[in-house]
Amino acid sequence: MSKIFRNQLFIPIAALLLLAVFNLIADPSFFKITLGYNSAGDPVLSGYLMTILDYGSELAILAIGMTLVTAASGGQDISVGAAIAISGSVVLRVLCGRDHHAETMQAPIIVAFLISCVVAMIFGAFNGALVAFFKIQPMVATLILFTAGRSIAAWINNNELPIVNEISFSYFGGFIPGIPVPTPFFIALACVIVIFLALKFTNLGLYTQSVGINESSSRLNGLNPEFIKFLAFIILGLCVAVAALIKVSRLSTINYSVIAKDIEMDAILAVALGGNALSGGKFNMGASILGAYVIQFLTTTLYKFNVPADALPAYKAVVVILLVVFSAPTVREFFSGLWKKMTKKGVEANAKA
Amino acid sequence: MKENAILEMKAIDKVFPGVLALQGVDFTLCEGEIHALMGENGAGKSTLIKVLTGVYAKDNGQIYLKGYDKPVIIRSPQDAQKMGISTVYQEITLCPNLSVAENMYIGRGKGSGVNWKKMNEDATKILQSLDIPAKADQQLSSCSIAVQQMVAIARAVDMDCKVLILDEPTSSLDEQEVEKLFKLMRDLKARGVGIIFVTHFLDQVYEVCDKITVLRDGKLVGEYEIKDLPRVQLVSKMLGKELDDLSDISGESKKYEAQPGLAPVFEAKQLVSDAGIKPFDFYIQKGEVNGFTGLLGSGRSECVRAIFGADRVLGGNVQKDGKAVKITKPIDAMRNGIGYLPEDRKVDGIVGDLSVRENIILALQVLKGFFRPFSKAEANKFADEYIKLLDIKTASADTPIKSLSGGNQQKVILARWLLTHPDYLILDEPTRGIDVGTKVDIQKLVLKLASEGMSITFISSETDEMLRTCSRMIVMRDRAVVGELTGEELTQSKIMNTIAGGEAKK
Amino acid sequence: MQKLKEKFKNISDTNLLLLITIVVFFLMYIGAVVFQGKGFLKPQTFFNILNANAALILLACGLSLVMITGSIDISVGGVTALVSMCCAVYLDYQGGNVFVSMLIALGIGLAFGLVQGILIAYLDIQPFIVTLAGMFFARGMTTIVHTNPFNVENPNFVALKETRVNVPGMGSVNKLGVYVPAYVELGVLVALLIVLALFFILRYTKLGRNFYAVGGNNQSALMLGINVKRTKFFAHLLCGVLAGIGGYVYFLHVGSGAPSHAQGAEMNAIASSIIGGTMLTGGVGNIIGTFFGVLSLSTIQNIVSSAGLDQAWWTGITIAAMLCLFLVIQSVVMARKKKQVKK
Numbered sequence A: 001m002s003k004i005f006r007n008q009l010f011i012p013i014a015a016l017l018l019l020a021v022f023n024l025i026a027d028p029s030f031f032k033i034t035l036g037y038n039s040a041g042d043p044v045l046s047g048y049l050m051t052i053l054d055y056g057s058e059l060a061i062l063a064i065g066m067t068l069v070t071a072a073s074g075g076q077d078i079s080v081g082a083a084i085a086i087s088g089s090v091v092l093r094v095l096c097g098r099d100h101h102a103e104t105m106q107a108p109i110i111v112a113f114l115i116s117c118v119v120a121m122i123f124g125a126f127n128g129a130l131v132a133f134f135k136i137q138p139m140v141a142t143l144i145l146f147t148a149g150r151s152i153a154a155w156i157n158n159n160e161l162p163i164v165n166e167i168s169f170s171y172f173g174g175f176i177p178g179i180p181v182p183t184p185f186f187i188a189l190a191c192v193i194v195i196f197l198a199l200k201f202t203n204l205g206l207y208t209q210s211v212g213i214n215e216s217s218s219r220l221n222g223l224n225p226e227f228i229k230f231l232a233f234i235i236l237g238l239c240v241a242v243a244a245l246i247k248v249s250r251l252s253t254i255n256y257s258v259i260a261k262d263i264e265m266d267a268i269l270a271v272a273l274g275g276n277a278l279s280g281g282k283f284n285m286g287a288s289i290l291g292a293y294v295i296q297f298l299t300t301t302l303y304k305f306n307v308p309a310d311a312l313p314a315y316k317a318v319v320v321i322l323l324v325v326f327s328a329p330t331v332r333e334f335f336s337g338l339w340k341k342m343t344k345k346g347v348e349a350n351a352k353a
Numbered sequence B: 001m002k003e004n005a006i007l008e009m010k011a012i013d014k015v016f017p018g019v020l021a022l023q024g025v026d027f028t029l030c031e032g033e034i035h036a037l038m039g040e041n042g043a044g045k046s047t048l049i050k051v052l053t054g055v056y057a058k059d060n061g062q063i064y065l066k067g068y069d070k071p072v073i074i075r076s077p078q079d080a081q082k083m084g085i086s087t088v089y090q091e092i093t094l095c096p097n098l099s100v101a102e103n104m105y106i107g108r109g110k111g112s113g114v115n116w117k118k119m120n121e122d123a124t125k126i127l128q129s130l131d132i133p134a135k136a137d138q139q140l141s142s143c144s145i146a147v148q149q150m151v152a153i154a155r156a157v158d159m160d161c162k163v164l165i166l167d168e169p170t171s172s173l174d175e176q177e178v179e180k181l182f183k184l185m186r187d188l189k190a191r192g193v194g195i196i197f198v199t200h201f202l203d204q205v206y207e208v209c210d211k212i213t214v215l216r217d218g219k220l221v222g223e224y225e226i227k228d229l230p231r232v233q234l235v236s237k238m239l240g241k242e243l244d245d246l247s248d249i250s251g252e253s254k255k256y257e258a259q260p261g262l263a264p265v266f267e268a269k270q271l272v273s274d275a276g277i278k279p280f281d282f283y284i285q286k287g288e289v290n291g292f293t294g295l296l297g298s299g300r301s302e303c304v305r306a307i308f309g310a311d312r313v314l315g316g317n318v319q320k321d322g323k324a325v326k327i328t329k330p331i332d333a334m335r336n337g338i339g340y341l342p343e344d345r346k347v348d349g350i351v352g353d354l355s356v357r358e359n360i361i362l363a364l365q366v367l368k369g370f371f372r373p374f375s376k377a378e379a380n381k382f383a384d385e386y387i388k389l390l391d392i393k394t395a396s397a398d399t400p401i402k403s404l405s406g407g408n409q410q411k412v413i414l415a416r417w418l419l420t421h422p423d424y425l426i427l428d429e430p431t432r433g434i435d436v437g438t439k440v441d442i443q444k445l446v447l448k449l450a451s452e453g454m455s456i457t458f459i460s461s462e463t464d465e466m467l468r469t470c471s472r473m474i475v476m477r478d479r480a481v482v483g484e485l486t487g488e489e490l491t492q493s494k495i496m497n498t499i500a501g502g503e504a505k506k
Numbered sequence C: 001m002q003k004l005k006e007k008f009k010n011i012s013d014t015n016l017l018l019l020i021t022i023v024v025f026f027l028m029y030i031g032a033v034v035f036q037g038k039g040f041l042k043p044q045t046f047f048n049i050l051n052a053n054a055a056l057i058l059l060a061c062g063l064s065l066v067m068i069t070g071s072i073d074i075s076v077g078g079v080t081a082l083v084s085m086c087c088a089v090y091l092d093y094q095g096g097n098v099f100v101s102m103l104i105a106l107g108i109g110l111a112f113g114l115v116q117g118i119l120i121a122y123l124d125i126q127p128f129i130v131t132l133a134g135m136f137f138a139r140g141m142t143t144i145v146h147t148n149p150f151n152v153e154n155p156n157f158v159a160l161k162e163t164r165v166n167v168p169g170m171g172s173v174n175k176l177g178v179y180v181p182a183y184v185e186l187g188v189l190v191a192l193l194i195v196l197a198l199f200f201i202l203r204y205t206k207l208g209r210n211f212y213a214v215g216g217n218n219q220s221a222l223m224l225g226i227n228v229k230r231t232k233f234f235a236h237l238l239c240g241v242l243a244g245i246g247g248y249v250y251f252l253h254v255g256s257g258a259p260s261h262a263q264g265a266e267m268n269a270i271a272s273s274i275i276g277g278t279m280l281t282g283g284v285g286n287i288i289g290t291f292f293g294v295l296s297l298s299t300i301q302n303i304v305s306s307a308g309l310d311q312a313w314w315t316g317i318t319i320a321a322m323l324c325l326f327l328v329i330q331s332v333v334m335a336r337k338k339k340q341v342k343k
Helices: A002-006 A010-026 A048-073 A080-096 A109-132 A138-156 A167-171 A183-201 A204-213 A215-220 A225-251 A263-273 A285-304 A312-327 A329-352 B045-052 B077-082 B100-105 B116-129 B145-158 B175-190 B202-208 B231-239 B244-250 B300-308 B330-335 B345-349 B356-368 B376-389 B406-419 B436-451 B463-469 B492-500 C002-010 C013-036 C043-068 C076-093 C098-122 C127-145 C155-162 C186-204 C206-216 C218-223 C228-254 C265-275 C287-306 C312-342
Strands: A034-037 A043-046 B005-016 B019-030 B034-038 B060-065 B085-088 B163-167 B194-198 B211-216 B219-225 B266-273 B280-284 B289-293 B313-320 B323-325 B338-341 B424-428 B455-459 B472-477 B480-486 C164-173 C179-185
Touching: A010 A263, A010 A285, A048 A080, A048 A183, A048 A204, A048 A225, A048 A263, A048 A285, A080 A109, A080 A138, A080 A225, A080 A263, A109 A138, A109 A225, A109 C312, A138 C265, A138 C312, A167 A225, A183 A204, A183 A225, A183 A285, A204 A215, A204 A225, A204 B356, A215 A225, A215 B345, A263 A285, A263 A312, A263 C127, A285 A312, A312 A329, A312 C098, A312 C127, B005 B045, B019 B034, B019 B045, B019 B194, B019 B211, B034 B045, B034 B202, B045 B163, B045 B194, B077 B085, B085 B145, B100 B116, B100 B145, B116 B145, B145 B163, B145 B175, B175 B194, B175 B202, B194 B202, B202 B231, B211 B231, B219 B231, B266 B300, B280 B300, B280 B480, B289 B300, B289 B436, B289 B463, B300 B313, B300 B330, B300 B338, B300 B424, B300 B455, B300 B472, B330 B338, B330 B356, B338 B406, B345 B406, B356 B376, B356 B406, B376 B406, B406 B424, B406 B436, B424 B436, B436 B455, B436 B463, B455 B463, B463 B492, B472 B492, B480 B492, C013 C287, C013 C312, C043 C076, C043 C164, C043 C179, C043 C186, C043 C206, C043 C228, C043 C265, C043 C287, C076 C098, C076 C127, C076 C228, C076 C265, C098 C127, C098 C155, C098 C228, C155 C228, C164 C186, C179 C186, C186 C206, C186 C228, C186 C287, C206 C218, C206 C228, C218 C228, C265 C287, C265 C312, C287 C312
Parallel strands: B019 B219, B034 B194, B034 B211, B085 B163, B163 B194, B289 B455, B289 B472, B338 B424, B424 B455
Antiparallel strands: A034 A043, B005 B019, B005 B060, B211 B219, B266 B280, B266 B313, B313 B323, B472 B480, C164 C179
């Protein structure tokens, strides 16, 4: 029993089950998935579960990078929302060129995406450099970009709102004709596969954990802790670029102050919900990714019950606090002690009988 | 309670998950006595002290204090302080960002205000009376470690404590500072304070203590008058076995003869790092064991750190097997077949949350490269091999290293470097803070490795350990190499004279 | 020179960073006067900075306290919005009286401080996560209390809001040649009083010194006999209360309730505190520095807007640049100092 409690996947799975059961009791139609056709006449699956799969995917992509940053640096990047605004803005800038309502795209999507990857990685590198080389705590270092990011994003397009008219651009955040499952899921799947291959066939996992746990001894074992932290931030930058592509593709345009708002909080929560210590060190990538979908599950559940978007955070906060309280070591100890006492009493009672 | 006892602990039990840390331990401390608490690592000394100071709650047993008719319950270090029990720990437990005076007065006294003027005056008085070279209003982090330690003692002294616990206070002090501390301890003893002294240095026990209590595996072995317990017996009581193991090592010959015409395995000329050492020359031959000796702070660790590239190297020429190489960071040294077991195991050695297996393969893995991780099977093979070879006591290879005892952690770090099969291995204080049994194991291993052709530099604070293992010793004073001793010169007195330098010649 | 070097070595971290902050503020203000014209020489320009930022001073003070203890609180902006909204709704829709509205503000701050303090100090949950949830909760609750922004028209409140306190001996002659005395709002007086009180608490009370000790090394603090949990708890409690008061001062300045109030205020507060020489690692910081931090931050905002760069993004970028600069200065100065001590 206590083994189950201690397993890292315990929290996200328990939370997921709890949410699922809650929805099942409140309204089983939550789980209904319908096959319909969109305006272009292509088959699409819809339903709350699909929404979770759709929007949870961008979160999962961010959670990958956030987990690495957390593990290596012992802190979190709070600028991912702002960074998404920047790289989204870059994508649009490249696609639309100077003309904000260009009928045709000025560059292939892949070029725009690659350029936005480079830009996002540069901003990741900026954060990483502050953290790794100037030894500034990650939260504070990324506070800089958090404050400036959306302004920079607006500045890139001179505060105008370019619109992409090309239909194929909307595939990334919507559906590819003929495939009824939302594309973000496949993109996330690809990212997850890539990261798991990377963890299996390189020492990324061992190195980041080692640096996160003990920087000094890692250095004496020949590692370069600064570089590894730096690398973690760059990888997060890449994740940001991918998420940004999905985000701008959904709208075909951008809203600088609203796009990916509060997403950094969700991404951090995904890591925490995955049972990873926010103080760094050991991590479990699978748990983080699962955590991302659980967070989205929660968000969608709240939407379903007509919680207005602005009030959503209040409910989320309560749930988060409950989750964190119950996963706090002191509270867990208390409960496992209680459990032991209860089972002990039970055994004794049985023995007496 | 006994007549002049000020503290009696009776039948103390303390259980941690899976471990009986203390079982029915009794301990009595009398007025005006210095009482050594001895035992190997894991014997329960620290646990007993933490129970006494309220850091841990005891599971069973009573604590009696003079002046209280009922058994006392100590819930926190604060409680302990109020009852007159003060502790000076091995690690500095002061706040580096506060001033010296604040560190002496914070967390105690009545009222809620701070009177800076009075506090600084009082602190200055105490610092002067104890001859501690620190200013009251100086920020603590600007003092040397030794001075910080002394400030901690000054704090305890000022608290008018009845029971003073010194938990390995001497491990970061040099000889003169230790002398000063002992003088202080004797002063306090004369005032009727009972002192519990925990240390690994046997010499120090016999120099200042009146009584010894020995613990082993969480149980009480016994309490002895110092005069009734010769050293050999003390060690055997701590180990729980007779001392044959210790004697067979000292008998071994360690004459080393270099093969003619062979370039040194490692040679450095005018090597200097940013850690404040003077440029030094150094070489080591194949199969040789040499060592750096000198007082704490004389620069022995800094020298080997410079060799390994652990500090920033500022200049000098380095040759490996007669070829010029460049070593500026640890990985360079590792690629050249050099291994380094660092002085501070906790800070520089172990990667606490990682498993024993991962800790063992770490260095070799880094050498092998980022894109070529070991398979699970390979890693397991390596881990199992070395766990067996070095007799590492761990539940499994998956156990996090931080849950192992100090000695076993050290063996894991040793395994890590042996696994890289270095030509040249540097061991900086491999025996510090670990139990006597493991110490002997490590010394034996050093000699065995050397006989197989590995070159080893061995550093230890305990000169007799070095005498047993090294065939050549480099003596350091004030961050510079001042001499080199070989063969017949390798005696305790000769080393002392060289370390002391000019003064000894008078 | 040698003496100066010696002094530099012995100066405490807190004082060193404070010194840098004050010097930078004065340089910046002088720069503003030189490059942006005489407007900055008018006393009222300076006092307007205070008027507009009294609430920020209070929030930043609260943050300094928790940051000195080595913790963080990012809920203060949310609490400010919630306080404004609750008080606004109470005053206008419930026809409440002004004194009770103050109690409400204090009560909200206290509640946040209490709950967050318990979770962080006694249940040992990461402060970032707890206060992140606190921020979410406060923002969400603000919308739940009332969705749309509105101005408060309660006459007593408006009278209080309009109350201006003239600064004796300061003033300037306006375009019509009439002497206009410089004034501050009530909130500024509250903020200044609290700054002084906190300065006193941090320097001359045991609680204040315990904040530093816990932030310096909480393990050591425990061994020194300090009740670490209680100290942390008090830091968060105080921060919550200050957020409550700050929220009311903000409310008094803007006179309205809106869910978008004090957006990003937590970040401004953290930035001010850092510019003021507080280190997020804990143990180093000073309330006077925080005060100057807020002034520096708002002066630069003023410079930016009076330089004609009034597009919103410039403010964000300049604040970020300044934060970046200060963080780098801190990190470099500390590293150099450490090196000197080593030698």
